Amino acid sequence: MMKTGLWKKVTGVALVGALALSLAACGSSSASSTKKADTKTGLAALKEKGTITVGMMAATPPYEYHLVQGGKDQIVGSDIQLLDKVAKELGVKYEIKDMDFDGLLVALQGKKIDMIISAMSPTAERAKNADFTDVYYKGRNVMLVRKGDVNKYKTAKDFANARLTTIKTSVQEGIIEKELPNAQLKLLGKSTEEAIDLANNKVDGALVDIPTAILLTRGNPNIALSKVYFEDPSAGAAIAMPKGTDPEIMKAINKVIKESKPQYEEWLKKATNNVKDI
Template structure:
């Protein structure tokens, strides 16, 4: 046998061994990937809890209420979140924060999902994934009661000081549909209503159920008949990108609740809780 043939045989054996090693590694890796890597949904179920991020200053979606001497975060968003947790077989943990920080905390895994009357517009959809729409509401305008005769249509708001929740869809709506507005964006709707009550701003753009909620509890405020167009429309649940399993589970809960007419029931219950304050 020549030296050249021996070298060929040795090289062939080496390549065969390398192929076997890589095949084994590949199978092992596939096994680890298939059986060892857990999804976010798996981790939630293993932990026994799911963490909700919300901004509880947006009644009837989410708000604070004292029950039996203890402060609680309630609202129809919270009722939906409780149903999601129940269907997953885990407990619900609520983390309160300003609206503008919700998606940042979601993306950094400080919360598992967000329910906060959030509209799934194109910009937000670049950062996170959204569930199916669970509720549709029109956007309205709250003014000081003394200005009832002053603001009858959107054109009357030209150049006025308009309050909006920072980071919310109403900020874009006000900029696009009101001529030359002076926008004041604050983190909490409650602070906007305080500014409105004290005459520091002229009006606040919010969803109509929220407008009605604040007007009920403040005689100085008035919800107008002015309605703003919203092509994106509706509220949805936000989850981190590529959390398909969790998103699918949330959509199943939403579908069930809509079929059972539970969401409208939750809206009514939330409004009744506000009436009883």
């Protein structure tokens, strides 16, 4: 049996310990509550982040391309003008990560970039790995050929067994695979590479969108637009966001797209006129 003095000491220690645990629990609960209160989501979280990383293939003028002025290399184009307005609406700054087109969605899934603005079409396959905004532009496609072959290729059937090229994982790749399944298809990373291969007789035709085609012919006197056009079977060009993007963020971006659609055509024309070499 414990002595009375010892019992009092033990009881006192126990009470102090219990009180300390109680205070610790309260403190933990309070800190947890404060942390939860400070945690921001959606647009507020994005603004707090401050800067986003935007992925694009900056080799597709007039949409996005490198321009060196005064010794400074910058990326310009119609998509950049759209990006400026999107960033302003979201309340963030942006950094551009330039990469091949077929690596963009992989980078988005791997959280190496926060969005893609690169004239990307929201196909059903891509929608499995990304959320897409509303479409901001839709155009047509034309087959480029060497100048001396313009009269040789008058219809799509003339390209049935030809050597063709386009950008890997692009909408144009899908068009060729569907419309010209027997053609020998060479997939490349940049539109400039397509023009070089075509001019050097490594391929017979290159399928690109019309604004890009105009610029490629301007920079390469040996190639020309054929009379063979293909409609864009996709919805058009949209901005790709990570899967599960907060609806508030998507709403803000779509607001910008709706307001900018009439301007985008003008941005495209201006960017086309401003391209000197490609």
